Amino acid sequence: MAELKKISSSPHVRQEDSTSSIMLDVIIALLPTTIMGVYNFGISAFILILVCMATCFASELAFQYFTKRKITIGDFSAIVTGLLLALNLPPSLPWWMAVLGSVFAIIVVKQLFGGIGQNFMNPALAARCFLLISFTLPMTTFTYDAVTTATPLALLKAGEHVDLLRMFMGSTAGTIGETSAAALLIGGAYLLFKRVIDIRIPLSYIGTFTICILIYSLASGRGLDWTYIVAHICGGGLLLGAIFMATDYVTSPITSKGRWIYGVILGILTFVLRSPWNPTTAAEGVSYSILCGNLLVPIIERFTAPKSFGRGAEKHE
Amino acid sequence: MGLLTFKGGIHPYEGKELTMDKPIEVYLPKGDMVYPLSQHIGAPAKPLVKKGDRVLAGQKIAEAGGFVSAHIHSSVSGTVKCIESRLTAGGNKVNSIVIENDEAFESVDYSANVKPLEDMSREDIIAAIQEAGIVGMGGAGFPTHVKLSPKNIEAIDYIIVNGSECEPYLTSDYRRMMEVPEKIVKGLEVVLKLFPNASGIIAIEDNKPKAIQLLKEMVANNPKIKVNKMKTKYPEGAERQLIYANTKRYINSNMLPADAGCIVHNIDTLVAIYEAIYNGKPLIERIVTVTGDAIVNPKNYKVLLGTNFQELIDAAGGYKKDEPEKIIAGGPMMGKAVISTDIPIVKGSSAILCMQEDEVAACEPSNCIRCGRCVSVCPGRVNPSKLAKLAELGKIDEFVEQDGMECCECGCCSYICPAKRHLTQTIAATRKSILASRKK
Structure with missing residues (x-):
């Protein structure tokens, strides 16, 4: 008999998208935010971004090399983690803290749990909170134009005025990536267009939060104060969190119903953590909300498992 | 009114333009004809002929091995060469009747079987279809x-x-x-x-x-x-x-x-x-699409059952370059890759698809990133990523509990997976072993 052909089980075709093409899309979607961050905060922001990306890349490579695992840095997920972490840091943070955060994100949060797809918390956010606890002061000191200033949400809490146009363009104090609402929305539109993310989580997250803050605005005697409401939506990293962090595949529910529920939970958590009525708490709360949400994912998935086709179907007589 | 459909599904490259507008051509086989005795669900058919017998096209050469089984008819005239096990598209060897084709295509007289439809009872019609x-x-x-x-x-x-x-x-x-x-x-x-x-x-x-x-x-x-x-x-x-x-x-x-x-x-x-x-004609022919980027002249053929795959491929102009990396009996989503083209066309063969490159072999599976695409495309509305994981861990009870048996092995999840995981394959293998153990 002639030489036998190689065979495999069906299906025999695959679509083009791959893990690395998805990660590249996320990087592309983060470009406007990155550019606005560097434009608004200057060279120190640029250096932090490079430091985080390089450290994440190197830690993943080193870990996989020394533990004799398959090297998977080619999927760009470590780069995305580095970029997201940097965008969550204040531009004035010392570079070595960023290095520490990056190593924590990749080694502790991601690799020790089995690498890509296995971590139960968003590595960038977990690293941010790790830094926030370890170095509270530098992590909460925000400068704009070399002057230490309060973030828009802190200003709001203090009862001061905020400029929505500046929040839109990002020329306010904050972390590198959270300040420009315009850039974040462009990135979000790109991800939706490329179908990398699904509208459910950002929509239900931002939607739920908006409803909460709207009710609060009414209840606190402000009436329908749109400046207040929009400032809350554009500020405090909500857009960065809702578009780029809460939609992280690995740490969000896989089921469509679960995604709606997850977004609603995040919206309520963020509102509660921001506690606009309490002047002593931090003004942001997005990072902790998403991390808490991450922990609820297995439970959400358990209760939203899809009902299989024809389950419970009855015989037709 | 919206178009009728279901939830889920995918839109793979259709590839139908290759043969869509090509009228059906009749192909008359030259070589030996092979009739596997099991080309249907149910009991294998029992041979009615023996080595050396002369048969005519349309003659019944094997009869159903039970109610859930089917007769098999010769599609050519010639001599029974042997009854032996031969390779089929499924990859296994099946006991088959091999007939040496005399290329005369001498046929039995079908008209004797015909009755006007008005005169046929329900039983008559079903008997004729069974026959x-x-x-x-x-x-x-x-x-x-x-x-x-x-x-x-x-x-x-x-x-x-x-x-x-x-x-x-x-x-x-x-x-x-x-x-x-x-x-x-x-x-x-x-x-x-x-x-x-x-x-x-x-x-x-x-x-x-x-x-x-x-x-x-x-x-x-x-x-x-x-x-x-x-x-x-x-x-x-x-x-x-x-x-x-x-x-x-x-x-x-x-x-x-x-x-x-x-x-x-x-x-x-x-x-x-x-x-x-x-x-009054028995089932001895079908339409087969011979296609794929490796074929010189993709075509639709009316083929006599039992015809050799390679003969049909040659009739369609053969391969463009070297041997294609993959040859599939059927379509790319649910068809079966074959190890050799020395196999016969059977009642269920819809196509011979020859692909220059094996794109599946080129991709390496990596960790699941939980993107959820498999869940959203699954027409069976199960969670393929989870089922595949349970299958890999051998958690059979949980696999069944999570409706793993509802999978129809359509291949959508493997197709869409960006991590290139072999989801359908893993689930299908487990389903098969569960079904086999239930039979015991």
Whole structure:
């Protein structure tokens, strides 16, 4: 008999998208935010971004090399983690803290749990909170134009005025990536267009939060104060969190119903953590909300498992 | 009105332009003909001939091995060379009758079998279909006379003709619809005669507007038959999804279409029914699409069953360059890759697809990133990523609990997975072993 052909089980075709093409899309979607961050905060922001990306890349490579695992840095997920972490840091943070955060994100949060797809918390956010606890002061000191200033949400809490146009363009104090609402929305539109993310989580997250803050605005005697409401939506990293962090595949529910529920939970958590009525708490709360949400994912998935086709179907007589 | 469809599914490259507009050509085989005794679901057929016997085209050479089984007829005239096990498209060796083709194509006289349809009772019609050895020609090969004998014939509301041909590259059903629509409609009318309460639905995807138009004209005078336009999407023609799209009735893996008051037939099966009833001809031929980027002249052939794959490939001009990396019996989503082309066309062979490159071999599976695409495309509405994980861990009970047995192995999850995981394959292997252990 002639030489036998190689065979495999069906299906025999695959679509083009791959893990690395998805990660590249996320990087592309983060470009406007990155550019606005560097434009608004200057060279120190640029250096932090490079430091985080390089450290994440190197830690993943080193870990996989020394533990004799398959090297998977080619999927760009470590780069995305580095970029997201940097965008969550204040531009004035010392570079070595960023290095520490990056190593924590990749080694502790991601690799020790089995690498890509296995971590139960968003590595960038977990690293941010790790830094926030370890170095509270530098992590909460925000400068704009070399002057230490309060973030828009802190200003709001203090009862001061905020400029929505500046929040839109990002020329306010904050972390590198959270300040420009315009850039974040462009990135979000790109991800939706490329179908990398699904509208459910950002929509239900931002939607739920908006409803909460709207009710609060009414209840606190402000009436329908749109400046207040929009400032809350554009500020405090909500857009960065809702578009780029809460939609992280690995740490969000896989089921469509679960995604709606997850977004609603995040919206309520963020509102509660921001506690606009309490002047002593931090003004942001997005990072902790998403991390808490991450922990609820297995439970959400358990209760939203899809009902299989024809389950419970009855015989037709 | 929106197009009829179901939730989930994918849109792979269709590849139908290669052969869609190529009229069916008759191919007359030259080499030995091989008839596996098991090319249907059920008991293998029992040979009626022995080595050295001379047979005619249309002569019954093996009879059904039980009620759920089917007769097999020779498609050429010639001499029985041997009865031995031969390789089939499924990859296993099956006991087969091999006939040396004398190329005279001398046929038995079919006209003796023909009775006017008006004079035929329900039993006569089913007996004629059974005698013709007809099985479902979409690939599964379920004996048609069994399908037409449900417990309660009055409970059947719809006879659905599956003209979706959602599997990429395949155009054999489309060519049938374009060239012999009257035979399809007449075949359907025969089936409708068996079920007092049934009406007919010819369901076609909207990427075949000409076929929809043509069949609509054909059934214009028959109020019992309608033509439904469905959304072009894979797997629109999967039986459960097809029934749902057309009737909004659900069935699960423990049910038969008859439980939803439906019977589903493939296009070519209806043509075979027409031939059996009107011409007395047994099932000895079918349409096969020979296609793929490795083939010089992709074509649709009317092929005598038993014809060798390689002969057909050569007839279509052979390979463009070297040997293709992969040859598939059927379409790219559910077809079977074959280890050799020295295998016969059987009742369920819809296509020979020759692919220059094996794109699956080129991709390396990596960790699941939980993107959820498999969940959103799954027509069975299960969680393929989770099922595959349970299958890998050998957690059989949990696999069944999570409705792993509801998977129809359509391949959507593997197709869509960006981490290139072999989800369908893993789930299918576990399903197979569970089904095998249940039989014991």
